[in-house]
Amino acid sequence: xxxxxxxxxxxxxxxxxxxxxxxxxxxxxxxxxxxxxxxxxxxxxxxxxxxxxxxxxxxxxxxxxxxxxxxxxxxxxxxxxxxxxxxxxxxxxxxxxxxxxxxxxxxxxxxxxxxxxxxxxxxxxxxxxxxxxxxxxxxxxxxxxxxxxxxxxxxxxxxxxxxxxxxxxxx
Numbered sequence: 001x002x003x004x005x006x007x008x009x010x011x012x013x014x015x016x017x018x019x020x021x022x023x024x025x026x027x028x029x030x031x032x033x034x035x036x037x038x039x040x041x042x043x044x045x046x047x048x049x050x051x052x053x054x055x056x057x058x059x060x061x062x063x064x065x066x067x068x069x070x071x072x073x074x075x076x077x078x079x080x081x082x083x084x085x086x087x088x089x090x091x092x093x094x095x096x097x098x099x100x101x102x103x104x105x106x107x108x109x110x111x112x113x114x115x116x117x118x119x120x121x122x123x124x125x126x127x128x129x130x131x132x133x134x135x136x137x138x139x140x141x142x143x144x145x146x147x148x149x150x151x152x153x154x155x156x157x158x159x160x161x162x163x164x165x166x167x168x169x170x171x
Contacts, residue, residue, distance in 0.1 A: 003165065010039070010042045010043055010142075011046055013140060013142050016081050017140065021092070024047075024055070025054075026089060027089060027091075028089045029094060029115070030092070030094065032093060032107050033060060033061060033080075035154070036093070036095035037060050039096045040058070043094060044056060059083065059084065060079055060082070061080065061111065063106040063107050066109045066110050067106075075104075087117070088116070088117065090118055091119070092123050093107055093122050095122070095125075096125050096153075097128060097153045098129070098169065099128045100132060108120065108133075117148050122137070122139050122140070123139065125142045126145050126165065127145070128147050137158070
């Protein structure tokens, strides 16, 4: 997916989020480290342009120590930044790719340590639904991509710093 195609999908996701949540004071957007934060940052730029006078609750969630594969390697934590209460808010988790569902399960575990939202929704750029291991689904998905289980789908910057999506086949 080229940078232009990616920007179209980001604009589409921002529009869908604003349609579903016209009152931004009741919503907290939270990007999941790392690819989800990269996507969420871009979505927040679009939302801020469309609603310049409204306060946007936006945070970043680190799931490092909640992952079920943590025992396999030593991991350095990412940034965790949720400078507001999520209590009784609608929380929209944002991630770049929904694959097995394990990342989202870990994100839900972390999130509930921070409070009790009134509702949690999931917004993703790419849904690889044929490989799900947990009963988790996206509320908003820009695209559903059929992939092989061994494929890696990544949101990466190019040489000019523009983000694009690539599928890396079996290594």
